[in-house]
Amino acid sequence: MTMNDPQQQQMIRDAMKAIAERRPGRTKLVYDKTKKTIVAVAEGSEPPRALNITADDADMFGVITLSGQWLRQEWHRLNGSASIAARFTSWDNGDAYTHYELGPQGGPTISECTIALERASEPAPRLRIVLTKVNAVGRAGNTFVATDGSIFVATAYEHQDGRDIPLDVTIAEVQPALSARRAGILETSVLSDRSALFIGLGTGGGYATIELAKCGVRRFALVDPDRLSVGNVVRHPGGISQVGRLKVHVIRDLILEKNPDAQVDVYPFAIAAENMDAIRPLVRAANVVICGTDNRPSKLLINQLCIEENVVAVYGGAFRRAYGGQVLRVQPRVSPCQQCFVSAMPEQAADVEISSPDEAEAIAYSDRPVAVEPGLSLDVLPIANFLTKLALLELLDGKPTSLDVLRRDYSAPWYLWLNRPESGTPYSGMPPLSDSSDEMTINRWYGVGFERDTACPACGDFLNVTAAAHGIDLDSVVIPSKV
């Protein structure tokens, strides 16, 4: 093959065209190190010592992304005045311009852009998008169908040093694009009427919110009194530039980044007995409650409310230093509740990660501190992931999806996961993962069944059972009065 070969020339032309149109071609370009030049090869044949050239290598222009939904809303204004202004975040020194209205968190550098129906515009603004009327909808991402059905193709230019430099335009249609990626597993609107209440937005709870937003859940209620600290950042989804903000606000914005149509209500207060009246309506309105707090009083209070309001709750937590973790799902008066769990497995219920000074303080005396011993985010995420999956199945309850086949696998009330054979735990002697066939090992979920306590003080008939056991007639008891 030489560069004079007409067949090779045609192949190069085809490949260039395919790259420019960002579609797969029958031939591709490679850099042949021996010949020190670009050659075209048929798809599937791989010349030795060659480097592939992809569409990314042809990505020489900046990119500008405009919200299609916004453009439809503003269409009458554009039609009336021939041009309108829009704000874009300028990223990476002008490599990308993203419409400020597209999401909740624009970047720090804002560029004004003129959107016009005519190409000519004097004096030329620094950034402009021009919409040209065409006859048919093309396949490219820069086609726009106006509210009156007329069709436009967008081109964009950045005016620099007296010249127009073209930009690749994309008109983004957010919801269709997001739904398309979930189609087949979760149908478009299957989760749009479902509502999740999150108690605690630490590493696990924060992760769960964002994952459910990606799944298409639209209604979120977030409860957490804490602010994001510098120390949180190594584990929390929130980043260093958000430090000091309430976690409910940090997570709300991250949810909106993943699902701009989500409705997120924030409640920056603690789970405490005095707040139960405020939290009860949130529980009542939820299809599932996701509890990621690591202190027992808050879990038991939420447990009480969820039983009284008959709402399924899932609780997730890491063991100390996240050597493992656990997930409990409570179906009120059907499966064991938190109180049943505390009675049945007190050691497991008390094994919690001490991931913040507040949590350490809650279980320490001031003259005998407890060390803060958080685990790695990496070791918390498997637990958060499982918690989210259980919550998703609850949210999908009654709606047929291809995830229904999972229900038989998620039938246990309690699930155990181990990240490592931590010394000083019952799991220190586990065989290596590679050796075990049926013994317990790291990196596997174990579903554990245990019985609901029918005399449970939270979900059972505690009062009558206890009274009967002591021969007490509850109706005849009179509590003495005292001033």
Add this chain to the structure above:
Amino acid sequence: MWTSTQRTRLALEHQLLQVHEFTQFSVYHHAAGDTYSASGYASSNAGYKYHLYIPIPAGFPTQRPEMYVTEPNPLLMTGGVQINSLGVSHRMHALTPHACGWVQICHWRDNRWHSGIYLHQVFLKGLIWIEAYEQHISTGRDLADFVRTMAETA
């Protein structure tokens, strides 16, 4: 403000105190503010009297009740130091004192409390604390030396 389940639970608690022969203690209803407390005089083996007082919190029994020694007040350590001046103290098994200066006995920590624990068990821990306190007075050793860490028993 109280649910019928809570009121019935408090009636049960009152009766269990009698059944378990903790008859020096009682649950009380305070009509003025429709509040409840549990209290009574405890006698140590050495014959001293202490008044134990448990205001019932709004979230009871899910929420942990606090237990105070209201008499004698102030309660002194060997050397004359007031226990309440220590604040939260593992040495003396005490939690944050009441605004009135009453020493708060650590019975169950928040992270060990659950609604399956009865008030008579809480009073029992109060009696153990009083005996340990008197051992502290006669030996000068920390109260914690005489009680197993109550936080660990649930």
